[in-house]
Ligand SMILES: NC(=O)C1=CN([C@@H]2O[C@H](COP(=O)(O)OP(=O)(O)OC[C@H]3O[C@@H](n4cnc5c(N)ncnc54)[C@H](OP(=O)(O)O)[C@@H]3O)[C@@H](O)[C@H]2O)C=CC1
């Protein structure tokens with residue numbers, strides 16, 4: 001099976017390039033300039049030329065704070081581009097697995113969000129990703145939208161790598177302790193996305209389609225995540241770094257972020273039989289590679 005993935009150097013596309021061959025699938029990564037999500041004609045052209053059996057839509061405008069002042073570009077890349085991608089997949093008759101985010105939610109719910117909960121993004125990034133979900137679903141019924149969160153990996157830019165960089169020059173870092181969610185390894189996402197793409201390709205059952213939540217098991221705050229990273233680092237280097245647990249109000253950013261980003265994985269477990277490892281285990285696996 002030949003899976004076309006959007007993007008070249010992003011975390012999830014990089015993880016797919018690594019994990020695809022291990023799962024016996026060919027991964028073809030398509031990015032700029034041939035496939036530019038901000039240029040819908042290039043999207044259709046590139047997808048049809050690549051002759052995929054399935055498409056994984058992994059590329060996005062992911063700079064959450066910058067999106068607040070680049071709403072037009074974020075909308076083109078996160079909403080219009082995926083819509084054009086899904087239309088091209090429909091034209092070719094192949095399924096789309098589209099990655100989305102916890103930031104489609106407002107974050108004011110008490111427990112984990114389910115797929116039936118009302119969305120209510122509080123940032124430009126979240127709004128454009130939600131519109132992307134809608135456009136993918138409208139253009140290609142043969143789809144799975146996988147909402148993930150707090151992605152980290154050995155690849156690209158992410159919070160874990162930022163913490164390792166800060167640890168080189170500091171013995172303490174302040175991190176917000178009142179945003180709750182679950183860190184998710186891009187390598188785990190890649191395995192799950194391949195499994196879902198295979199399943200959609202093989203089985204037309206409508207119950208396999210729609211929106212699914214896909215995060216690591218367990219939960220954390222960003223401060224918990226930082227503490228786990230620094231503990232693993234200290235175990236390997238003997239050099240501790242302290243986390244100052246601060247509130248969101250003490251870390252002002254252009255974009256608002258949900259206070260509760262926890263996503264229930266029950267539907268994905270029930271329908272697709274997929275449960276990701278505990279975030280602490282996958283964090284350790286990524287740090288084993290980086291340190
Ligand atoms: N990062 C996170 O914490 C989270 C991410 N997600 C979602 O998961 C998916 C994967 O994210 P992740 O791998 O972390 O993203 P990254 O930020 O690591 O990578 C973004 C990718 O998008 C590509 N891209 C950006 N703009 C365009 C464009 N105009 N045309 C074509 N490609 C473009 C980049 O291309 P290039 O390789 O050329 O730079 C890159 O490959 C995204 O849909 C994201 O919204 C969901 C929750 C959390």
Ligand SMILES: Cc1cn([C@H]2C[C@H](O)[C@@H](COP(=O)(O)OP(=O)(O)O[C@H]3O[C@@H](C)C(=O)[C@@H](O)[C@H]3O)O2)c(=O)[nH]c1=O
Pocket residue numbers: 062063064065101102103148149150151158159162173174175176179222251257
């Ligand atoms: C670097 C840093 C961040 N923070 C805070 C800011 C923020 O609330 C939180 C995480 O910061 P980041 O900028 O890494 O996270 P952010 O860019 O908001 O990450 C999000 O990216 C998009 C693409 C998603 O889809 C989300 O699921 C989520 O992963 O930690 C600190 O408190 N101290 C620090 O030193």
Ligand SMILES: [Mg+2]
Pocket residue numbers: 062063064
């Ligand atoms: Mg960021």
